[in-house]
Amino acid sequence: xxxxxxxxxxxxxxxxxxxxxxxxxxxxxxxxxxxxxxxxxxxxxxxxxxxxxxxxxxxxxxxxxxxxxxxxxxxxxxxxxxxxxxxxxxxxxxxxxxxxxxxxxxxxxxxxxxxxxxxxxxxxxxxxxxxxxxxxxxxxxxxxxxxxxxxxxxxxxxxxxxxxxxxxxxxxxxxxxxxxxxxxxxxxxxxxxxxxxxxxxxxxxxxxxxxxxxxxxxxxxxxxxxxxxxxxxxxxxxxxxxxxxxxxxxxxxxxxxxxxxxxxxxxxxxxxxxxxxxxxxxxxxxxxxxxxxxxxxxxxxxxxxxxxxxxxxxxxxxxxxxxxxxxxxxxxxxxxxxxxxxxxxxxxxxxxxxxxxxxxxxxxxxxxxxxxxxxxxxxxxxxxxxx
Ligand code: NAD
Numbered sequence: 265x266x267x268x269x270x271x272x273x274x275x276x277x278x279x280x281x282x283x284x285x286x287x288x289x290x291x292x293x294x295x296x297x298x299x300x301x302x303x304x305x306x307x308x309x310x311x312x313x314x315x316x317x318x319x320x321x322x323x324x325x326x327x328x329x330x331x332x333x334x335x336x337x338x339x340x341x342x343x344x345x346x347x348x349x350x351x352x353x354x355x356x357x358x359x360x361x362x363x364x365x366x367x368x369x370x371x372x373x374x375x376x377x378x379x380x381x382x383x384x385x386x387x388x389x390x391x392x393x394x395x396x397x398x399x400x401x402x403x404x405x406x407x408x409x410x411x412x413x414x415x416x417x418x419x420x421x422x423x424x425x426x427x428x429x430x431x432x433x434x435x436x437x438x439x440x441x442x443x444x445x446x447x448x449x450x451x452x453x454x455x456x457x458x459x460x461x462x463x464x465x466x467x468x469x470x471x472x473x474x475x476x477x478x479x480x481x482x483x484x485x486x487x488x489x490x491x492x493x494x495x496x497x498x499x500x501x502x503x504x505x506x507x508x509x510x511x512x513x514x515x516x517x518x519x520x521x522x523x524x525x526x527x528x529x530x531x532x533x534x535x536x537x538x539x540x541x542x543x544x545x546x547x548x549x550x551x552x553x554x555x556x557x558x559x560x561x562x563x564x565x566x567x568x569x570x571x572x573x574x575x576x577x578x579x580x581x582x583x584x585x586x587x588x589x590x591x592x593x594x595x596x597x598x599x600x601x602x603x604x605x606x607x608x609x610x611x612x613x614x615x616x617x618x619x620x621x622x623x624x625x626x627x628x629x630x631x632x633x634x635x636x637x638x639x640x641x642x643x644x645x646x647x648x649x650x651x
Pocket of ligand 1: 360409415418
């Protein structure tokens with residue numbers, strides 16, 4: 265069997281990698297740049313560390329701050345219209361997955377006609393057909409891996425959908441851990457477990473390959489080792505650097521191998537209850553892995569080892585049980601509620617969550633254990649009760 269492996273975009277990683285920005289912008293023949301960011305990042309001066317060197321070099325920049333977490337479709341429509349109307353010739357995204365996803369959308373749809381809704385994966389009628397504006401993505405969370413994927417996620421009323429095409433891949437990613445120092449503990453925890461989930465799901469995915477395995481296991485090593493320190497002491501440079509590399513590797517891993525059951529069940533929680541993507545993944549991670557454990561014991565033994573434990577004296581079955589317990593402990597240690605009740609989700613919501621989750625057929629197809637309606641309900645119930 266052959267597989268397509270994507271290692272895009274050209275990336276700069278590591279402490280102070282932001283210093284490469286100007287040289288990269290200079291490579292493109294551009295003058296008018298739109299910087300997409302969220303208002304908080306502008307207020308704390310973080311956006312300015314990106315914009316200042318560009319302005320000093322004579323580029324015209326405009327900062328667009330109408331980004332909100334888990335951005336609704338309407339925010340995407342507004343940004344795309346603004347980008348088209350103002351004839352920018354480059355877009356730079358500075359922020360978490362929310363800002364980066366919107367930046368990709370603005371970049372590609374600047375060269376297309378119609379509404380963003382026309383290009384949605386599930387309900388749209390138009391296809392992305394050409395490359396858009398040159399795009400540079402600069403993450404400020406260590407989480408989504410959006411800087412290396414071809415997906416833009418949008419929130420609809422009670423669900424989420426994506427615009428996806430390889431033309432959404434950025435030209436350059438700059439993954440500088442220095443930009444994550446200001447992340448508060450709660451966001452560090454949620455985005456960090458999001459990245460861990462990407463790596464774990466890529467590793468157990470039916471589409472996993474030796475390439476995605478290497479990326480996923482190293483991501484699991486880095487994140488499991490660093491996340492508690494990053495949450496407790498956000499100024500720890502080594503922990504921030506490891507989280508940054510971990511989320512970048514996890515992004516590459518899941519972009520190539522896909523995600524599976526945790527994401528399929530997390531999307532409805534985000535859609536119906538507007539809970540942050542990282543939190544909805546985190547609360548489900550131990551329960552989904554516990555439920556599908558038997559279908560991927562060997563792989564869970566590997567994950568247990570990558571988390572820094574030793575399975576040498578354990579059977580695959582024993583190690584897989586311990587892996588689930590350690591995933592649960594990690595989520596608890598970074599202070600994320602460990603049950604759906606903890607997020608004020610009531611038991612009567614489990615039916616409608618199940619109904620939406622079974623629609624995620626493409627994602628569920630990558631689960632090593634087939635997950636039917638009853639399985640999905642049972643997982644939600646376990647996550648509700650904390651059992
Ligand atoms: P986010 O972008 O929504 O940001 C969360 C919060 O953190 C915001 O309030 C933001 O202001 C704050 N923040 C960000 N960086 C900060 C910093 N350095 N210091 C202080 N505060 C900071 O969170 P996210 O988890 O990175 O992104 C979530 C979005 O990404 C969701 O819409 C999700 O669906 C999407 N997503 C996309 C992909 C993809 O491949 N495109 C993958 C996973 C998730």
